Amino acid sequence: MTVPGQSAEPPLLALRDVTLAFGARIIQQALSFDVRRGSIFAVMGGSGCGKSTVLKSMIGLLRPRAGAILVEREDYWAAAESRRTDIGRRFGVLFQSGALWSSLTVGENVALPMQMFTGMEDAAIRRLVRLKLALVGMEHALDQYPSELSGGMRKRAGLARALALDPDVLFFDEPSAGLDPITSARLDDLIVNLRDGLGATIVIVSHELPSLFAIADDGVFLDGQTKTAIAHGSPAEMRDHCTDPQVEAFMRRERLGALAGQAGR
Amino acid sequence: MCRLSRDRLVRALAGAFCGRAASLVVQGGRSHIDGRSGTIDATTPIAPTWRLDQTGGLVLRLSGDWIAQSGEIPAFPPADLPAAAGNAAAGSLALDIAGVGRWDSGLIAFLWDVKHAAASSGLVLDTDRLPPAARTLLGLLPDTPAEPPAPPRPRFNPFARLGAFSLNAIAELGVVSLLLSAASRGAIRALAGRARMRPVDLLGNIRDAGPSALAIVSVVNFLVGAILAFVGAVQLRKFAADIYVADLVGLALVREMAAVMTAIIMAGRTGGAYAARIATMQGNEEIDALTVVGIPVADYIVLPAILALAFTMPLLYLYGCLVGIFGGFVVAIAMLTITPAGFMNETIWAVGLDQFIFGFVKSIAFAILIGVTSCRIGLKAGRSAADVGTAATHAVVTGIVGVIALDAIFAVIANMIDL
Structure with missing residues (x-):
């Protein structure tokens, strides 16, 4: 298990004693972890433990109540808003159901960030749009509207849009939710290829075990009851070495009660 | 290339x-x-x-x-x-x-x-x-670039357009009638106490369509009454017929303006809201879920919407008449040599109960028209965010045009029966 703040190279992203809350309701507190450059980092935990909220605070949608989120040692939330936008441009986010802009075609969805934030000519943008769509196998849907696509296709188109600006960090919110195992496995391959190919760091919020074991090489386990991280490390490490009953039950897909029964015997 | x-x-x-x-x-x-x-x-x-x-x-x-x-x-x-x-x-x-x-x-x-x-x-x-x-x-990446299929270019053919438009209009008329009849059957079931409509939805709709709309109905009708009085006063003063301002304001408001203005406000305010809400439900597959569970959409969504409007609009119409006449009264007293009692007297004498009944019936008809068209447009909407906006716009436009067209029909009927 890695202990936060002790590796030689500075982490790309780091959370330091972060507390997240909606009004009086605390979601997570005293949360610290590092995301190494080039890793595929999994934020794990049961449903409703605050995984997606942690993601929201990392991509700039929710200001933490306390603590700091460091992007290459720079405090993201202490920075001015314009600076935050600049940092955020290095992030690509794949939302749970794609979150494509429904009034634009798939191609326009991918092109929009490039039109807004780069000085590229239309022909160059068109070329890159086709490339990004081809990378996710969606080139044929260039002129289709999101409402004409299936859930899996929307997700892949959303990934192409997340890739639009060649992000340094890619965030995935439940990438395999609602996908069949084959499509899900293909998406896993794609994530690994993108990490290897584009050198992007990847943060995945998920509770899909097969996909987590297959691709994640680091991670953190959030607990909904104690409201903080209870384990750090890759999913495989957690499965093999972690002794926390919550984590064990999660990783081995067992019921907590059954585990307690075994311990009692 | x-x-x-x-x-x-x-x-x-x-x-x-x-x-x-x-x-x-x-x-x-x-x-x-x-x-x-x-x-x-x-x-x-x-x-x-x-x-x-x-x-x-x-x-x-x-x-x-x-x-x-x-x-x-x-x-x-x-x-x-x-x-x-x-x-x-x-x-x-x-x-x-x-x-x-x-x-x-x-x-x-x-x-x-x-x-x-x-x-x-x-x-x-x-x-x-x-x-x-x-x-x-x-x-x-694939070896050969996949050419996306070119979207078919629609050719402009006025006759085809006209034909498609007419067929669509006839089909819509049929669909709206069916929806209305389904809602009426729901209403009959409701009277028998077997409705798939929850009273809480009806009350919520009534609250949104009624009390919340009072302020805007007051402002608009007061101003309409005041404007009518202004226009009338300038002309009638020339003939020393000042007192007939009361007839003008009273008749115009009770017969036409209060009902039409209230209906236009409601088409913009409530009709647009219904269409947007139902279109959003369509996008979230909520309408599909209702159908699968076996709750008729006509009972659960359309009926409370129509009933709420049909209940509140006549009341808003009466209220609008009073506020509008008061607006005319204020202007008339300020501009002309009329006593308050004289204005009151003349109004009561000029505006008969039949005029009120005419306006009342019209406002119920407007309410049903707005309710059923806005619900229909919401149900017909596509599933994207842009479609919700289109549906709301469409509902407001259809509501306003429909109200004015229906008002014209009422005017012809009133002429035929000498009202």
Whole structure:
């Protein structure tokens, strides 16, 4: 298990004693972890433990109540808003159901960030749009509207849009939710290829075990009851070495009660 | 496409000549660009260049920084390859990016062009010398670009348009009638106490359509009454017929303006809201869920909407009449030599109960029209965010036009029965 703040190279992203809350309701507190450059980092935990909220605070949608989120040692939330936008441009986010802009075609969805934030000519943008769509196998849907696509296709188109600006960090919110195992496995391959190919760091919020074991090489386990991280490390490490009953039950897909029964015997 | 790539080459060349030292290497009658950066500086990007090397096997050598957002990624002209393929004995094209500094998806975009060109001229692409990362990404890309099917271009044919419009209008009339009859059957069931409508929905709709609309109905009708009095006062003063301002304001409001203005307000306020809400439910598959559970949409959504409007609009109409007459009263007293009691008397004498009944019935008809059309438009909407906006706009426009058209029909009927 890695202990936060002790590796030689500075982490790309780091959370330091972060507390997240909606009004009086605390979601997570005293949360610290590092995301190494080039890793595929999994934020794990049961449903409703605050995984997606942690993601929201990392991509700039929710200001933490306390603590700091460091992007290459720079405090993201202490920075001015314009600076935050600049940092955020290095992030690509794949939302749970794609979150494509429904009034634009798939191609326009991918092109929009490039039109807004780069000085590229239309022909160059068109070329890159086709490339990004081809990378996710969606080139044929260039002129289709999101409402004409299936859930899996929307997700892949959303990934192409997340890739639009060649992000340094890619965030995935439940990438395999609602996908069949084959499509899900293909998406896993794609994530690994993108990490290897584009050198992007990847943060995945998920509770899909097969996909987590297959691709994640680091991670953190959030607990909904104690409201903080209870384990750090890759999913495989957690499965093999972690002794926390919550984590064990999660990783081995067992019921907590059954585990307690075994311990009692 | 081809001309575009030539343009780009020329521009790349020009850029190379302006900023950096460049050399044009001519080998065996073919021209190759070989750009080298004059100054070696890690921060300023070096222009991306490529060279087709035909000594030995066919090798494409790349150098420079291949960053997509620099906008300098050249196109690969596939026209050059077939001839080169003829020359090359091996029949394969090797890629060598050893000279490349920084790269991102811009490099992959270029290599993809090369892959297309190689595939179309029958060359085997040798990617062994690529770094594994670039090789995997290139492997994900298809050999031939998939041309997305061109959307069919609609041809403008006025007769076809007119025909489609008419058929659509007739079909819509049928659908709206069916919806209305389903809602009426729901209402009958409701009277028998077996409705699939929850009282709480009806009350919520009534609250939204009634008390919340009081303020705007007051303002608009007060001003309409005041304006009528102004217009009338100026003209009637010329004939010393000041007192007839009361007739004018009272009759105009009770017969026409209060009902129409209230209906237009409700079409914009409540009709638009119904359409947007139902269209959003459609987008969330909530309507499908209702159908699957077996709750008729006509009972659960359409009926409370229509009932709420049919209940509140006549009341708002009566209220609007009072406020409007008061507006006229204020202006008349201020501008003309009329006593308050005289204005009251004249109004009561001029506006009979039959006029009120006429306006009352009209406002119920308007309410049903607005309720059923806005619900229908919401149910018909597509499933995207833009569709919700379209549905709301559509509902408001249809509501307003419909109200005025229906009012014209009422005017003809009233003329026929001498009201």
